Amino acid sequence: MTIKRAAVIGGGVIGAGWVARLIENGIDVAVFDPAPDAGQKLQAVLDNAERAYGRLLPKRLAKGKVARAASVGRAVTGTEWIVEAVPERLDLKRQVYAEVEAAADPAAIIASSTSGILPSELQANLAHPGRLIVGHPFNPVYLLPLVEIVAGRQTSPATVEAAGAFYASIGMKPLVVRKEIDAFIADRLLEAVWRESLWLVKDGICTTEELDDAIRYGFGLRWAQMGLFETYRIAGGEAGMRHFLAQFGPCLTWPWTKLTDVPEFNDELVDLIAGQSDAQSGHLSIRELERIRDDNLIAIMDALSRANDGLGWGAGAVLADYRRRLARHAAQADG
Amino acid sequence: MTIKRAAVIGGGVIGAGWVARLIENGIDVAVFDPAPDAGQKLQAVLDNAERAYGRLLPKRLAKGKVARAASVGRAVTGTEWIVEAVPERLDLKRQVYAEVEAAADPAAIIASSTSGILPSELQANLAHPGRLIVGHPFNPVYLLPLVEIVAGRQTSPATVEAAGAFYASIGMKPLVVRKEIDAFIADRLLEAVWRESLWLVKDGICTTEELDDAIRYGFGLRWAQMGLFETYRIAGGEAGMRHFLAQFGPCLTWPWTKLTDVPEFNDELVDLIAGQSDAQSGHLSIRELERIRDDNLIAIMDALSRANDGLGWGAGAVLADYRRRLARHAAQADG
Numbered sequence: 001m002t003i004k005r006a007a008v009i010g011g012g013v014i015g016a017g018w019v020a021r022l023i024e025n026g027i028d029v030a031v032f033d034p035a036p037d038a039g040q041k042l043q044a045v046l047d048n049a050e051r052a053y054g055r056l057l058p059k060r061l062a063k064g065k066v067a068r069a070a071s072v073g074r075a076v077t078g079t080e081w082i083v084e085a086v087p088e089r090l091d092l093k094r095q096v097y098a099e100v101e102a103a104a105d106p107a108a109i110i111a112s113s114t115s116g117i118l119p120s121e122l123q124a125n126l127a128h129p130g131r132l133i134v135g136h137p138f139n140p141v142y143l144l145p146l147v148e149i150v151a152g153r154q155t156s157p158a159t160v161e162a163a164g165a166f167y168a169s170i171g172m173k174p175l176v177v178r179k180e181i182d183a184f185i186a187d188r189l190l191e192a193v194w195r196e197s198l199w200l201v202k203d204g205i206c207t208t209e210e211l212d213d214a215i216r217y218g219f220g221l222r223w224a225q226m227g228l229f230e231t232y233r234i235a236g237g238e239a240g241m242r243h244f245l246a247q248f249g250p251c252l253t254w255p256w257t258k259l260t261d262v263p264e265f266n267d268e269l270v271d272l273i274a275g276q277s278d279a280q281s282g283h284l285s286i287r288e289l290e291r292i293r294d295d296n297l298i299a300i301m302d303a304l305s306r307a308n309d310g311l312g313w314g315a316g317a318v319l320a321d322y323r324r325r326l327a328r329h330a331a332q333a334d335g
Numbered sequence: 336m337t338i339k340r341a342a343v344i345g346g347g348v349i350g351a352g353w354v355a356r357l358i359e360n361g362i363d364v365a366v367f368d369p370a371p372d373a374g375q376k377l378q379a380v381l382d383n384a385e386r387a388y389g390r391l392l393p394k395r396l397a398k399g400k401v402a403r404a405a406s407v408g409r410a411v412t413g414t415e416w417i418v419e420a421v422p423e424r425l426d427l428k429r430q431v432y433a434e435v436e437a438a439a440d441p442a443a444i445i446a447s448s449t450s451g452i453l454p455s456e457l458q459a460n461l462a463h464p465g466r467l468i469v470g471h472p473f474n475p476v477y478l479l480p481l482v483e484i485v486a487g488r489q490t491s492p493a494t495v496e497a498a499g500a501f502y503a504s505i506g507m508k509p510l511v512v513r514k515e516i517d518a519f520i521a522d523r524l525l526e527a528v529w530r531e532s533l534w535l536v537k538d539g540i541c542t543t544e545e546l547d548d549a550i551r552y553g554f555g556l557r558w559a560q561m562g563l564f565e566t567y568r569i570a571g572g573e574a575g576m577r578h579f580l581a582q583f584g585p586c587l588t589w590p591w592t593k594l595t596d597v598p599e600f601n602d603e604l605v606d607l608i609a610g611q612s613d614a615q616s617g618h619l620s621i622r623e624l625e626r627i628r629d630d631n632l633i634a635i636m637d638a639l640s641r642a643n644d645g646l647g648w649g650a651g652a653v654l655a656d657y658r659r660r661l662a663r664h665a666a667q668a669d670g
Contacts, residue, residue: 185546196527204513205512213510219473270577286569286571292648299642300556
């Protein structure tokens with residue numbers, strides 16, 4: 001399946017990130033977002049992405065065109081790939097799908113960006129439920145390679161396969177989640193860290209800045225290149241994973257967590273966190289933070305693309321492969 | 336306080352990592368570890384560190400000397416800084432401290448590498464409890480900058496201050512934990528991810544490799560440079576942290592976690608995880624994995640040292656500052 005025309009429904013930070021990634025891969029995109037400031041928000045993300053790709057990719061494809069559409073129906077007409085990136089309300093998403101199905105080619109794939117709603121619930125009322133899938137990306141969508149693919153009970157195997165191939169073709173790392181569960185995989189881990197973090201800040205163990213430092217000067221560096229289990233395998237030494245598990249398993253019964261309890265999410269906690277976050281990062285605008293983040297991500301992925309004796313590693317290997325394909329395209333276009 | 340001579344009690348992966356970092360900073364180190372293979376294990380870590388520093392640091396200090404000591408008492412005699420890195424058993428640690436105090440200068444600081452035991456418990460029986468502190472590092476100790484400093488009830492403010500200055504002088508990022516709690520900060524977050532990860536693997540949602548991929552192709556890249564809260568601040572957009580909290584807060588009551596329950600850590604779970612880990616990483620020896628990890632960490636920190644318009648960012652800023660100091664030392668030594 002070659003995608004030439006796509007639609008993106010919802011132009012927030014995730015939807016706009018998809019638009020940026022799609023047009024960078026030569027795909028024309030129609031966007032529908034009824035918000036009055038949607039055009040401005042979309043352009044801000046496209047500007048960030050343009051700046052990022054200029055640094056990340058020595059060879060680039062001719063960009064696809066972006067057009068704003070006046071309705072969901074107009075956006076999806078004549079497209080092969082439809083991204084749904086509207087707010088996380090099941091009723092709203094189902095209404096969008098009804099409008100999509102009224103206008104779209106029945107063979108077009110509908111890929112929801114939901115962070116956690118089950119695809120079986122999303123597809124329940126569709127006329128062609130086999131073509132709905134979750135493709136859950138990570139912000140910034142135009143840079144981070146991960147996309148979680150989650151099939152619902154009615155999703156066809158052909159849709160899963162086509163989605164995986166398509167995401168790989170646009171420089172991403174598709175990860176097929178084996179069973180659908182709320183929040184999938186990555187957001188389960190993030191939710192765990194989020195809950196423990198709320199306790200740590202609420203209990204005055206650390207500020208938001210100190211908590212961020214506990215991540216980015218330590219295990220965050222490890223996790224940019226190996227995950228939890230491979231890191232722990234190394235920690236186990238020559239004795240390997242069993243040795244590590246034997247050492248670390250018993251900790252499950254130690255008082256190392258408050259996770260079995262949930263902090264009350266009240267105004268006091270919001271004020272505490274928002275105030276600390278202002279003290280930590282308020283000297284930089286969101287735009288400045290976005291650009292620092294993007295430059296850092298580019299530097300990290302670029303560094304990892306040259307690691308492992310030039311083969312690349314992790315996100316760097318995905319990037320190296322993507323760059324090679326873009327260079328071949330450019331050579332063919334020239335020749 | 337200038338440290339010229341240090342002792343490290345315990346030559347496992349953490350103790351040996353400390354030895355490597357200390358001698359790289361021109362400090363002579365006496366090591367005590369009674370294990371028959373301690374010398375070989377120590378040398379393996381020193382070899383890794385030598386390889387890593389050769390790539391990381393263009394200017395280096397004249398290395399300190401390493402000597403194996405026949406007892407705790409002999410190791411600590413005449414030293415100003417004593418690292419305790421023995422297994423996580425309170426009785427064993429207290430016995431080591433008794434031997435330390437029988438031989439060491441009463442002004443020498445005792446820094447425990449414990450991952451989670453409270454310093455107030457560690458120091459309870461000391462003759463000079465004010466000099467005991469927790470300095471919790473992260474593997475590989477010779478590369479990762481983070482060290483959590485935790486004071487017990489009897490730790491003197493002067494010890495906290497001296498430890499912070501010393502760690503910064505050897506290229507680290509000291510983080511003073513405001514209140515002592517089990518597992519401090521980073522390991523609380525890691526324990527949260529560990530628990531949720533055990534569920535995800537046990538429930539067949541993903542394999543260990545897929546879980547690692549969910550980290551390293553996505554939020555792991557973000558966390559190498561910004562932590563949880565700064566990342567979410569950006570996600571909130573111009574509306575900032577309050578907007579993000581308003582969106583994400585309610586999820587605390589959603590079924591996005593199994594953290595309120597703990598998986599049974601039985602043979603079946605150990606077999607499942609160890610088997611998947613073998614399938615994922617068994618084609619590489621631990622030594623090969625260590626070198627890939629180290630090369631990746633070096634590449635990431637080096638890339639971050641040139642980020643932010645050359646000022647460096649996060650771990651890269653710590654590295655850039657450390658390199659400048661080493662270059663000044665080298666210039667003074669030449670001049």
